[in-house]
Amino acid sequence: MTSDAMSESPPGPRPDPAKAPDEAGWTAAVRNRVEQTLPLTELLPTKQPAYIGSWVYSFGVICIAALVWVVVSGVVLAFFGSAWWHISAVGHFFNSVHFWSVQMFFIFLVLHLWGQYWGAGWRDGRATTWMVGVVIFLVSVVTAFTGYLIQQNFDSQWIAINAKDGINSTGLGGLFNVLNFGQQYGLHVMLFPIAVTLLVVLHIIQVRSRGVVRPIDDPMPASDSAGALR
């Protein structure tokens, strides 16, 4: 091989000379996209619109707080196991924290849903934010259902036996077997919590990238066109 052959440029598209060398490639494209759609000033704002000074706008963040407690207490329960949460006093406490934080999560999830439904929270380019919220709700219901199935008590057995016929009637009984404790436990402590958490992170990013939706009776200024990223 001659030195001329070694100095030839590699095959493929030539880099754009207008761009700096470190601005080429998918990493720079992703970075630029993130900087445009979600600058840090939008992700961690110091000022908020005046109209969010209402308790109705607190329901979503209360859901997040409840979810944190759900995950923390769930991690503790996973470490010590069902014998511990049924027998020991501390286990009972963490079991109760897990249960009641889930109740709080769903109560404020529904209140958040009411607030966004009657406030038409999908307006001005926020339809996907609403859709992701709906998916979070549905995945959360299935996650809670698997939680009821793995309590390891008569309640969970009663639910599983009755649910077996119901799930079988949908045709999913072979794949999603409510009588299979190992399967339901794995889904409840791994797959579904990860799904809920990632969807909530996506939901928050969507809310922060477009800002909190204006009240219906608060007209949008002409400079802020519908669907535009702020």
Add this chain to the structure above:
Amino acid sequence: MNEPAPYLHWGFILISLPNLVLIGVMVLLFIVALFAPFPGHKRISGHTDDE
């Protein structure tokens, strides 16, 4: 508490008393949230947007 909850039945509607009470509390909480003053909320003069 170690017994089935009382159920209320009107026509096709069948609901346990605890669930009905919870729904009532949630509706009440939502109404309160609409009208209760929000603490620590300062309006910046002439500033109604987050820009």
